[in-house]
Amino acid sequence: MSTENQTDTPDTPMVEIRDVYKRFGDLEVLKGINLTVNRGKIISIIGPSGSGKSTLLRSVNHLEVIEKGSIFLEGVQVNRPDLKGLAFERHINHIRQNMGMVFQHFNLFPHLSTIDNVTLAPRKLKGMEAKAAREWGMELLNRVGLAEKADVFPNWLSGGQKQRVAIARALAMKPKVMLFDEATSALDPELVEEVNLVMRSLAEEHMTMLIVTHEMGFARDVSDWAMFMDGGVVVEECAPQKLFSNPDQERTRNFLKKHLQG
């Protein structure tokens, strides 16, 4: 991998996942995951349903509490078993402001207009003035091609439009990394491309991204690194060109074969 975007802090990866374990009751879902995401890099995570992809992504911003291991954002530990109560809450709120998350089912706030969905966090968490926030919100909506929908409510948007607003909302806090959990899986096929376009534009701006996806073509195109997970372990990880055309592991080949046949 190139190092062109790592000049300021050459030694610190953007996200580091070290030996992470997670279980739900008796079900072991993550069994020792390791992953390093350097600044400006895009990692795609693929794998069959139930393999632990969402759990891994959600662990990165502590929506899931991991049992063992550690996760770092720019060298700062995300999971901090030593911090309790309000001290941990302050810590995690601060960490999360630096990570944008995009969900499969959008989770836009239905009681707020599109622009308010985008600007709520910078207004309330950064104290941004209403006028400045509106300008910033319009800039973001413009970026996802939805400036004309600023004062519309989410229920009046198509799925693709909702997801683009959700991306703008996640970008509003100027995150250092974006997490996408099957951002296009809930969309009608004809709406997938408009969301992919927005994600591609982020890639061109060297946003650091962790992308869980079922779209092999897209993953192959945009990512710098690809990872195949199954049964809570990383089966194989390598450059996407190799993973998608000539993987080493039998399990990866079988998964891809099934997936390409549909």
Added chain:
Amino acid sequence: MEFDFTPVITYFPTLLQGLGVGLLVALVVAFMSIVGGLLVAVISVYVNKVVSWPLRFFIWLFMTTPLLLQLYFLYFGLGEWILIPAILVGILGLGFHYMAYNADIFIATIKAVSGGQYEASRSLGFGHIATIFYIIVPQALIRSIPQLGNNMILMVKDTSVLSAIGVAELVYASQYAISVTFRPFEFFIVIAVMYYVVNIFMELGQAWLERMTAYRR
């Protein structure tokens, strides 16, 4: 039987005054029972069992006993210790009664806001309490409007029960006029119409609120 509405006209200012008192009480009770009900609901959903259990007991108690009995308890119970005006007792009694009913609604609508909303807010960096305040409660409130409106309509009619402890609301005012004029039916008809008109305005208001928030759900 012949109707004669002239006594009603004579005592109409008294009735209007009674109506005013009833509506004033209703306004205070609406505020108290909505704000209080929301607080009770939020606490009983989000705070540990030690705190939420007594609150649920409070809700259960007020929902399973008659309003009139609750008023008597407050009026004569409190009257043993301190002297407080009947209107204040009425406001407190009606307020707690409907606070319990409203809390019951809010608990259901708070729980109906999807977990994804909570997670989306937390993932932006909002804390637990900020998420409840900015995301969960507004959505729960919007979802509560139909049932909340029904409760408040019932509540306005229930201000008439306060006549039993001597609050000078509409029914109480008419009782005095009736005792002087011996024209009960005329008065009953007129105050029924008055409640009916208030009811219509409240239903219009509720429908308007529902329309204004329908696309925000």
